[in-house]
Amino acid sequence: MKKHWYDYLWILTPIYLSLGCFNILFAWLGLIFFFVPLIISIVKGTKGYCNRYCDRGQFFALLGGRFGLSRKKDVPRWMKSKGFRYGFLIFFFIMFFQMLWTTWLVFSGAESLRQAVTLLWTFKLPWQWAYSGTLIHPGVAQFAFGFYGVMLTSTVLGLITMILFKPRSWCVYCPMGTMTQLICKAKNGKSDPDTQKNYSRKVES
Template sequence: MNTSTLPISKRWHQHLWIISILYFSLGLFNILFAWLGLICVAIPITTAMIKNDKSFCYLYCPRSKMLNLLGHRLKLSRYKAPPALFSYPWFRKGFMFLFFGSAFTLYCTTFIHIRGQSTQAILLSLWEFHLPWTVRSIYTIPSPLALFALSSYSAMLLSMILSIIMMILYKPRSWCTCCPMGTLTQSICMDNVKEQLKR
């Protein structure tokens, strides 16, 4: 279906790419905004558990909207088929565990490395632009919480870079073939996905 012919109320989700821009922008001004990324983790998991489908991935994922914008509308994609390897179940699950495991490892390693130092000072020097209206709430946040925000932002930024590279080299939404969140939600509603594939 051509979404350009749909009423605005029917295609509002096409503009959800704005959320990706806001997330990374807010994270630069204050790393604590990286906690908002948990919303994009909780919603697809909850949707998969309740509705037993991947409607979030298909319709509401901000990253997929961003990739569509860059690849389709701005014509930055080569429109080449991604390697079949990306869609293999063992590769997708391995990449999912590697991705989430790397984020957790980054958190633990960073926490151990800066133990006994000023976490707030390090985060402020690395991750904040000093603006007159910046809220210095980070000073009152326990170090583990601040470091979790740093780890989350780093993982989200890395995955965004990888998805853009894949968008340029292959089809716009090639990242979706091996997206860790997509693999996780597919595992949750596997029975329903298999049924859809049979139709």
């Protein structure tokens, strides 16, 4: 099959994660991975981001697929249930707003900057080497540390499920994927006749 330019976007995942090891302020670039899928789903009403451009999905497909780092087993039933997917989205939202709240506290001067990256919402990894700034407001750096934590956490979770299940198992419960799918559902509605069912009926008759 013909390769397109967007089939190489997997490179962005290692680039992003390594940039954050040198200077945490690069973490701000991660907002692109948040806004582009949202904009595509709102404007075009498709999951074009997941389907074509998602660097993380491609990265997992590469590691789990070509490099064989995946057991290629089915994900457990509960993991693909609506309850878990929406629950995880809500949990992710709460954690995201908590991160924004911490950022706000640092912005307002109520708290001082914590130079740590929180992994899996629990482990505080010391990350002070990636920050030396004096010119910028500590709040800007606090958001970067927080956002990098979100990106690192989701990549680690994705890697774990990649190894245990299928390469792109992350896609099943990815909060961005769930959110863009919800936007598409709201925008497009549950319209048009089901082609598959029609076909089965046609065959049966």
